[in-house]
Each structure stands twice: as structure tokens, then as C-alpha cells.
Amino acid sequence: MIKVVKGNPTPEELAAALAVVQARAAALASVPPGAPGAADQWADPARVARRRMPQPGPRAWGRTYWPA
Template structure:
């Protein structure tokens, strides 16, 4: 694997930190079984959207839907 810096001029410390992250992610990916799904991202969890019930419209809800021009 080759890593190439395309822009900027990182210091040796910045480059070492970036490579440490890449190596840690690669090691974690190698430890996971190939058939198992990865950890689920909380942003894509449908339960996050429907965490609380949606209120039902009241008797005058139709009046709040009008937007005067």
C-alpha cells in the first residue's frame, strides 16, 4: 500500500498521526469476520428519526397549513 500526500506539507508528527489512524483502522477491519456486518452508524438508524411519536393534528391544523403570498 502506498500513501501519497497530494496537498500541503505535513510535519513528521502530523504524518505519523495520520498513518497511525490508517493502520489502526486496517487492523480493526482485519480482525472482523468477513461475513459479519460492520457497526451500524447512528445517523443511518431509522429509530433515530422516529424516536418520539409524531403529534396528531388538532381541529385547527388546516388553518396553519396556509402560507399567504
């Protein structure tokens, strides 16, 4: 059951939102149990650091707290 708690969507907007929810549910239902799915990708720490971060300088510890 879907309930609109704020706003007044048009029937077209509501249909578009429901289509997205149904497509997502169908995609998750098609993943076999135990297989890595899209939900696992959000928890993957490698997603956050995709590129190499610059190395901090000798006084970096002092700049981490105080805004510049």
C-alpha cells in the same frame, strides 16, 4: 501507498495520520466475514432517527418549501 496532495505535513502529523489508518485497517481485518461491522452502521437508517421527531401540524406541507 499514501500521497500528500495538499499541504506540507510534519513527520509527526504524517505518522499520526498513518497510525489512524493502520488502526482502522486492523479493526476491520479482525471482523469475521459475514458479521455486521462498523461499515454496516453507516448505512443503518435507525442511526439517523435516534429520537422521535415531532409530529407536523395541519399546515406543515406549506412550510416545508418556503423558508420562514
